[in-house]
Amino acid sequence: MQRNRPPSAQTIRVLRALAADPAQWRYGYDLATEVHLKSGSLYPILVRLADRGLLETSWEPGAGSRPPRHMYRLTLGGREFVAALGTARADRTVPHPRSRWSEA
Amino acid sequence: MGGFVGIMCLLGIGIAMFRRSPQAFLDGPSEDMPTRLLRWAVGLLSAQRAEWGQAMLGELDYLDGRVRRLRFTLGCVIAALLLPPWGRAAAGVWAMIAVAVGSIGLYASVAIRYRLNAGDWVWAAILVLLLAGYLLAAGALLRRPGVAVPGLLGGLFVALASLTLSGFTFYGVIGTIPATWEKLVLMIGVPLAVGAAGTLWGRDPVIGRRVARLAAISGGLGLYLYGTLAVAVLGAGGPPEDTGWTVRYIVSDRLGSNLIHDLLMTTLVTATFGWAGAAAARRRGGSPAPTLPGPFIPPASPDPQQEA
Numbered sequence: 170m171q172r173n174r175p176p177s178a179q180t181i182r183v184l185r186a187l188a189a190d191p192a193q194w195r196y197g198y199d200l201a202t203e204v205h206l207k208s209g210s211l212y213p214i215l216v217r218l219a220d221r222g223l224l225e226t227s228w229e230p231g232a233g234s235r236p237p238r239h240m241y242r243l244t245l246g247g248r249e250f251v252a253a254l255g256t257a258r259a260d261r262t263v264p265h266p267r268s269r270w271s272e273a
Numbered sequence: 274m275g276g277f278v279g280i281m282c283l284l285g286i287g288i289a290m291f292r293r294s295p296q297a298f299l300d301g302p303s304e305d306m307p308t309r310l311l312r313w314a315v316g317l318l319s320a321q322r323a324e325w326g327q328a329m330l331g332e333l334d335y336l337d338g339r340v341r342r343l344r345f346t347l348g349c350v351i352a353a354l355l356l357p358p359w360g361r362a363a364a365g366v367w368a369m370i371a372v373a374v375g376s377i378g379l380y381a382s383v384a385i386r387y388r389l390n391a392g393d394w395v396w397a398a399i400l401v402l403l404l405a406g407y408l409l410a411a412g413a414l415l416r417r418p419g420v421a422v423p424g425l426l427g428g429l430f431v432a433l434a435s436l437t438l439s440g441f442t443f444y445g446v447i448g449t450i451p452a453t454w455e456k457l458v459l460m461i462g463v464p465l466a467v468g469a470a471g472t473l474w475g476r477d478p479v480i481g482r483r484v485a486r487l488a489a490i491s492g493g494l495g496l497y498l499y500g501t502l503a504v505a506v507l508g509a510g511g512p513p514e515d516t517g518w519t520v521r522y523i524v525s526d527r528l529g530s531n532l533i534h535d536l537l538m539t540t541l542v543t544a545t546f547g548w549a550g551a552a553a554a555r556r557r558g559g560s561p562a563p564t565l566p567g568p569f570i571p572p573a574s575p576d577p578q579q580e581a
Binding site for chain 2: 196197198207208209210211212213215216226231235236237238239
């Protein structure tokens with residue numbers, strides 16, 4: 170059964186960072202730095218967003234001996250989700266960012 | 274006997290590391306520690322998450338600075354350890370958590386009941402750390418393909434062999450000093466058999482080694498729970514006749530002996546000799562079965578920066 174829990178504050182930060190320039194592909198570490206998340210929090214969030222079809226991924230070919238690099242951006246559904254989130258959140262109290270109970 | 278077994282274990286580990294990669298053993302690793310650690314961790318991910326493991330490894334390659342790389346790696350390792358799906362491995366992990374928590378609870382109840390001193394609570398803290406490490410290692414092993422069932426069966430075999438030789442009694446577990454042949458069977462024969470059976474089961478010595486490690490942890494945990502239960506039931510009673518010692522001292526000594534023998538000795542010896550058994554069975558086993566999934570290879574795609 171699919172659970173539709175509301176996204177956590179951390180997930181919302183990631184979504185908003187991605188939505189700032191939705192056409193732009195983003196790297197994992199840059200995204201983590203921007204939203205002040207550790208990699209251990211960021212990657213599970215990205216995995217869940219991709220599972221829900223809100224995030225698309227792609228590989229940037231590696232230059233020289235370097236490996237390919239994974240990149241992320243919102244899908245059309247992801248952009249709509251963020252837009253709807255903004256509308257829905259406007260009338261509600263934003264949860265405390267330290268709250269762990271509503272992790273995505 | 275204990276010293277001999279310890280030296281044999283260290284020697285066995287050295288030989289196994291040399292045989293696995295002589296060049297790396299002599300020259301040192303070719304990759305830095307964060308890369309090796311992350312490469313190990315992403316190997317725990319299920320096949321459907323392999324792409325994410327490669328994503329973490331690829332990202333790490335673009336990071337500079339030892340501290341930054343290490344911090345990124347540690348986060349990714351935690352993510353890789355916890356990232357679902359766990360499948361059937363989850364049941365094994367929960368079972369082992371139950372055994373570990375039961376052991377800690379029994380230890381604490383005995384320590385409170387017999388009003389043991391501060392030193393025993395220090396041992397309790399060590400016990401908690403040790404069990405946490407074992408559970409982490411077991412969680413990693415259980416997620417490897419083809420390891421969970423033979424590993425847990427191997428652990429059951431290790432525990433049953435030990436309990437059989439002690440007569441399946443609490444007195445036997447606490448008070449019996451095994452004969453030399455019994456020690457040889459438990460410390461060498463059983464672990465060799467478990468490692469060899471693991472290789473034959475998975476038709477791959479890598480699986481055999483992992484089976485031996487999981488058997489070592491699960492068998493050690495099971496024996497420790499049984500031993501602690503025996504102390505909880507018997508207290509200072511039963512053979513041998515410990516005259517001249519206080520009840521508190523005897524109980525404390527028995528708890529400590531359980532920890533050293535069941536959790537440290539049994540685990541280390543089973544893992545090491547099991548490793549040897551797994552390697553030895555490779556010569557007799559057939560060709561490796563394709564049970565280990567290959568690494569995820571990122572698809573060659575046009576530069577998406579240009580698409581955007």
